[in-house]
Amino acid sequence: LKPRGRSGSIVKVEQIGDRLEEVLDRSAYVNINADWVNAKGAWLIHVVLICVGKLIIDTIPGMTQQVSWTLVNLIYLALTYLMFHWVTGIPFENDLHGGAYDDLTLWEQIDDGAQYTPAKKWLLGVPIALFLASTHYTNYNPWLFAVNISALVFVLIPKLPQLHRRRVRFIHDYASGVATPVTP
Numbered sequence: 645l646k647p648r649g650r651s652g653s654i655v656k657v658e659q660i661g662d663r664l665e666e667v668l669d670r671s672a673y674v675n676i677n678a679d680w681v682n683a684k685g686a687w688l689i690h691v692v693l694i695c696v697g698k699l700i701i702d703t704i705p706g707m708t709q710q711v712s713w714t715l716v717n718l719i720y721l722a723l724t725y726l727m728f729h730w731v732t733g734i735p736f737e738n739d740l741h742g743g744a745y746d747d748l749t750l751w752e753q754i755d756d757g758a759q760y761t762p763a764k765k766w767l768l769g770v771p772i773a774l775f776l777a778s779t780h781y782t783n784y785n786p787w788l789f790a791v792n793i794s795a796l797v798f799v800l801i802p803k804l805p806q807l808h809r810r811r812v813r814f815i816h817d818y819a820s821g822v823a824t825p826v827t828p
Contacts, residue, residue: 677734678753681763690770694720713778714788721771721799728767729802751802752809759805768803771796 680686698716701707728751748757755761775796782788801807 675734675753675756678750678755681754681767687763687766690767694770694774710782710785710788713781714792717774717778717792718795720774721795724767724771725799725802729799748809749802757808759808764803768800771799 694716697719698712701712701715729749732749733746734753751764751767754763754767758764775792778792779789782792
């Protein structure tokens with residue numbers, strides 16, 4: 645086996661492949677990790693969490709509406725990025741699928757990876773609507789606009805169909821510093 649050389653770049657993009665065994669394992673049981681997205685109330689919970697977050701942040705003394713809306717936007721975007729695009733695999737009952745979802749993020753598991761489904765359209769629209777609301781309530785402040793649009797772009801890029809099963813990571817997890825062997 646020929647070892648893979650180290651990259652000198654800070655950003656790493658890699659393709660996650662699909663093996664026949666993984667496809668068969670995925671179809672054996674229902675993926676409860678991604679099924680909740682299409683359940684009753686799953687869409688409404690995003691709006692409820694945004695409103696509750698806004699109320700909590702507004703209780704901080706001296707908090708202005710501009711900073712409050714920006715914080716709500718940034719916190720929502722950070723949590724959804726972490727949940728949908730950073731963590732891979734299934735956190736519970738993962739032995740049912742034989743590791744078929746170990747390399748997939750939650751976004752890639754939703755609706756078996758199909759693009760432009762109603763759930764994915766909703767999950768794409770909520771950050772955009774929250775960005776528009778936060779931009780409006782910050783009175784179109786150029787600095788806060790720049791912060792909000794940067795965070796929005798950072799979260800929307802992994803949702804694009806062109807980046808399906810591709811990882812753009814800024815932090816490499818090279819524990820030993822030696823080259824990783826190529827898997828057959």
